[in-house]
Amino acid sequence: LGTDPATIADRMPLLRPVRTRLDVADGVNDCQMIHDTFSSGIASLSLSLDFMSRRVTPDHTLTVILGDIDTEGLPAADVYARAAAMLRLRHIDRIIGIGPEINSRSSSLPAGSVTYPSVEEFLGSVTPDDFRSELILIKGSQDEPLGNVARLLEKRRNGTVLEINLDAVVDNFNFFRSRVRPDTGMVCMIKASGYGAGSHELAKTLQSQGASYLAVAVHDEGVDLRQAGITMPIIVLNPAVDDLNAIFDSHLEPEIYSVDFLRSLIAEARRRGIKDYPVHIKIDSGMHRLGFRLDTLPEVIEVLSSQDYVVPSSIFSHLCAADDPSEDEYTLRQFDYFERCCVMLRSAFPGRRILSHILNSTGITRFPGQQRDMVRLGIGLYGIRTMHDGSQDELRPISSLSTSVISVKHWEAGTTIGYNRRGILSRDSVIATVPVGYADGINRHLGYGNASFCVRGVLCPTVGSICMDSCMIDVTGIPGVQPGDRVEIFGDSVPVEAIADTLGTIPYEVLTSISQRVKRVYYRE
Structure with a gap:
């Protein structure tokens, strides 16, 4: 249109998104x-x-x-x-x-x-x-x-915001649903407050999308969802005897991983006069964390067969190395071991339909032949790829963490920035302070230039140490940076995987570390 390219380049950073959402x-x-x-x-x-x-x-x-x-x-x-x-x-x-x-x-x-x-x-x-x-x-x-x-x-709340794109949640859910049979159920993991994203809105979205079950780690998370109006079935993966009242009162379905817990659950159901309460039998097929082994399963069957207060609704296990092709032989042995456990349990209850599930997010894309009655969708629901072979490239990260610049100052070379004077400027610099720190979930190891945050489309390295409630970034060379400018900690420009790699950890830890004082905003595009 005849506009000088340099003028366009100057004006592009001034554009602001239109909030049509x-x-x-x-x-x-x-x-x-x-x-x-x-x-x-x-x-x-x-x-x-x-x-x-x-x-x-x-x-x-x-x-x-x-x-x-x-x-x-x-x-x-x-x-x-x-x-x-x-x-x-x-x-x-x-x-x-x-x-x-x-x-x-x-x-x-x-x-x-x-x-x-x-x-x-x-x-x-x-x-x-x-x-x-x-x-x-x-x-x-x-x-x-x-x-x-x-x-x-x-x-x-403070100006730091974790934005969760509910449309991306739906897209990721449908990505995995398109890779299983129409009659295969989807169990969605929203433990740890939805991997840090907050469970209520995610649960409401997944309930409306037709997920079969939600799964939480502890009963408190399930009670919270019931109070938020969630009516669909909820599995509690790590129940305890002290939780029985809340489990029954909120109609939560517990995982059974020990005979002692099973007996306690039956006793409480008997006391309440409850019949046919659904439970989920956990099999240890190779993770060696929780669950029954093949030689201990007969005792479980004996206890279940002797009463009708609780009944097995599903049998399931957990893959420990599905994302590591070098461990496929071990994964295949897990499938075989789990199948033998399924046959044993189901043969003891020939008139009852007992669902089975073992696949996680990675397993859905790598081992579709093992989808069985249900699959469990975890980190993939949140748009984090576990495989980088192209099979999960359509996933969309649902979360982005951002804050805003609150101060911009010019400092001469040699000036020290932050605690203990450990951030030393090697040139005349423009340093912006942003109100996010380790109390918000920003790990201190991201300081001293180990990570960069995005301002006006440019990656800006951290300077000095991460403080409790703030940190400093180098915005030298970016024209016009001023208080109020958006700073992306992770999102479209800074993948959460990059933050995880810097810390030598996995995206799960980064996402679940975001403090509850950080405001969550959910949006539809």
């Missing part, structure tokens, strides 16, 4: 907030209300804060009448309209609705204390965003 975040006073800025059309409102309805819990009332609706050439009276009908159908408890058009049509909205002619008037009339234990949908457009309303109701 739907965000989910924690709000004030135990509120949950859904902020949708995609569009303000009637069809978009229907989709937003549908998304909201899948997140309803008994302990939260429903609130919709709605901006002016784009009539898209249709009669405005008809459009607002349709919107009112949608809101009634969804049983919205509280409706707030903001904008000159919706304010003038307040009589079209359901009874009890409150409207304001502008965002400014709304902000001057309410405070965060006016909202408590509500699921709030804030629905505006890019032309008239309700961003200030969202900021009023957003729970205050």
Whole structure:
């Protein structure tokens, strides 16, 4: 178009992303907030209300804060009448309209609705204390965003944000589902708070996608999901005798890895008068961590056969080296050993269907012939590849960690930066301070230039040590860096695998180390 390439190069870093997306975040006073800025059309409102309805819990009332609706050439009276009908159908408890058009049509909205002619008037009339234990949908457009309303109701935390792309979760789920038979169930692992991403939104997304089971590590995680409105079956992988009350009260399905635990579970089921409670029998086929061996399985069968309070719903095992082709012989022996255990257990209960599963994320792509009744989707669900042979290249990382610059200073060569004066500048430098540190999950070994974070598309090495709540990066040579600029810790420009490689660990550890004080924001593209 005749624009000088140098001018384009100067202007490109100034572009900012348009937030055409739907965000989910924690709000004030135990509120949950859904902020949708995609569009303000009637069809978009229907989709937003549908998304909201899948997140309803008994302990939260429903609130919709709605901006002016784009009539898209249709009669405005008809459009607002349709919107009112949608809101009634969804049983919205509280409706707030903001904008000159919706304010003038307040009589079209359901009874009890409150409207304001502008965002400014709304902000001057309410405070965060006016909202408590509500699921709030804030629905505006890019032309008239309700961003200030969202900021009023957003729970205050530090500026570091872990963003989780729910569309990427769906894509990864479907990637693996396309590689198994239509009748093969998908067990989704969301232990450790969804590998650090937060379990509630992931569980709601997976429940709506048709996953067969969720699996958590401890009963507290399962109880949490039940309180968040998750109704699908949940397996607890590391249950304990002390957890039995919570397991039964929340209808969680425990893994059985010892006869003693099985007997305790049966005793509690008998005391409660419960029959046919589902349990999952763990087989140690080679991991040598938890589970029954072939020679101990007869005792399990004997105990199960002697009562009808608990029943085996599935038998499963865990591959320990599926991602290492040099250990394939050992993996094949695990498959063979597990099959013998399956035959033994199933033959003892000929009238009962007992599911079996052994494949993890890697196993789904490498050993499709062993998919059996179900497969377990773990790190692959989060977009982390375990194989680099092209078989998992379609996976999309779901998480990105970012913060923002809070200070920019110019220092002469020889200046020391940070604790113990260990960051020594070898040149005149521009150093930015960012509010993220080891209390947020940034390992101290990433300091001293061992890692680089991305600012305006440029990788900027760390300088000096990682502090508890902040760290410093070298932004020398990047024009115009200023407070407020986004800093990517990991994401599209800095793969989490690169951080893991620097630390000599695996992506699992990096993801699960992100502190709970870091705000989680979930979004749909």
